[in-house]
Amino acid sequence: MSLEQLYVKMALHAWESHIKRTDALFSSLTDEQLLQEVSPGRNRAIYLLGHLTAVHDSMCGILGLGERRYPQLDVIFLSSPDKAGPEMPPIKELRQYWSEANSRLADHFAKLPHPEWFQKHMSMSEEDFAKEPHRNKLSVLLNRTNHLAYHFGQLVLLKK
Amino acid sequence: MSLEQLYVKMALHAWESHIKRTDALFSSLTDEQLLQEVSPGRNRAIYLLGHLTAVHDSMCGILGLGERRYPQLDVIFLSSPDKAGPEMPPIKELRQYWSEANSRLADHFAKLPHPEWFQKHMSMSEEDFAKEPHRNKLSVLLNRTNHLAYHFGQLVLLKK
Numbered sequence: 001m002s003l004e005q006l007y008v009k010m011a012l013h014a015w016e017s018h019i020k021r022t023d024a025l026f027s028s029l030t031d032e033q034l035l036q037e038v039s040p041g042r043n044r045a046i047y048l049l050g051h052l053t054a055v056h057d058s059m060c061g062i063l064g065l066g067e068r069r070y071p072q073l074d075v076i077f078l079s080s081p082d083k084a085g086p087e088m089p090p091i092k093e094l095r096q097y098w099s100e101a102n103s104r105l106a107d108h109f110a111k112l113p114h115p116e117w118f119q120k121h122m123s124m125s126e127e128d129f130a131k132e133p134h135r136n137k138l139s140v141l142l143n144r145t146n147h148l149a150y151h152f153g154q155l156v157l158l159k160k
Numbered sequence: 161m162s163l164e165q166l167y168v169k170m171a172l173h174a175w176e177s178h179i180k181r182t183d184a185l186f187s188s189l190t191d192e193q194l195l196q197e198v199s200p201g202r203n204r205a206i207y208l209l210g211h212l213t214a215v216h217d218s219m220c221g222i223l224g225l226g227e228r229r230y231p232q233l234d235v236i237f238l239s240s241p242d243k244a245g246p247e248m249p250p251i252k253e254l255r256q257y258w259s260e261a262n263s264r265l266a267d268h269f270a271k272l273p274h275p276e277w278f279q280k281h282m283s284m285s286e287e288d289f290a291k292e293p294h295r296n297k298l299s300v301l302l303n304r305t306n307h308l309a310y311h312f313g314q315l316v317l318l319k320k
Contacts, residue, residue, distance in 0.1 A: 007167045009294045039199035039317040134169045146309040153310035157199040
């Protein structure tokens with residue numbers, strides 16, 4: 001196994017294991033539990049479901065993997081805090097978007113040639129990348145894995 | 161920059177940025193706030209401070225960087241849940257251990273030759289490592305960064 005393959009494998013392994021455990025948690029929460037706040041006065045689980053879906057969906061764009069599917073989520077789940085944005089889609093649809101966004105990423109990741117992970121991502125100029133080659137597509141994956149772990153840590157607070 | 165250097169830089173960058181923001185958060189919390197639960201009935205911030213310190217201190221061992229300094233924390237913060245273990249050290253000492261454990265790791269990481277990050281960690285047999293070379297020292301760093309992000313996500317719930 002080349003170093004490149006090894007590193008991609010390590011990063012994907014971390015991503016997949018966090019997707020798996022967060023997905024299991026969302027599946028175990030009832031619709032009523034999704035409407036609960038993770039801590040008094042803080043985000044509801046449903047907001048975090050939409051927020052993570054919007055962030056994962058937007059990874060298609062930043063990684064150059066194709067059009068994103070749910071840009072309409074951004075105004076609700078990225079640019080507005082919970083309980084302040086436009087009306088949310090029905091919970092059932094949100095659950096479906098979450099699954100589909102992650103499945104699409106998994107398909108893209110399986111097909112992406114290893115060297116491409118080390119190329120610049122789409123929100124960066126050629127000039128900046130020449131100076132900071134560690135800010136590549138794989139670094140986006142590492143960051144998003146940490147972002148997922150961060151919110152997963154909040155979501156587990158709802159487990160009985 | 162070699163690929164090896166690049167990977168190590170990416171992983172260390174993520175680790176350091178999470179240490180920095182968690183450290184800033186602990187510093188901003190008063191001793192009284194440290195005694196609060198992150199959500200009703202859940203861990204108190206002081207428990208997470210000790211828990212993260214014990215985990216980071218034990219990284220010296222698993223990464224083969226030398227003797228760990230605070231093994232006495234394990235029985236309180238790893239093998240017992242909050243409010244069930246032996247008495248905790250004073251908050252002031254815990255804050256100091258947290259800083260020192262992270263400083264020691266930073267010193268070790270700065271000196272570790274890049275190729276060593278791709279060697280097996282200490283909790284793994286040669287035989288298993290031959291089969292799963294992605295379970296190396298760098299993977300421990302990636303995992304512990306996610307672990308830190310997970311608890312950081314809980315600790316921010318205490319911010320006013």
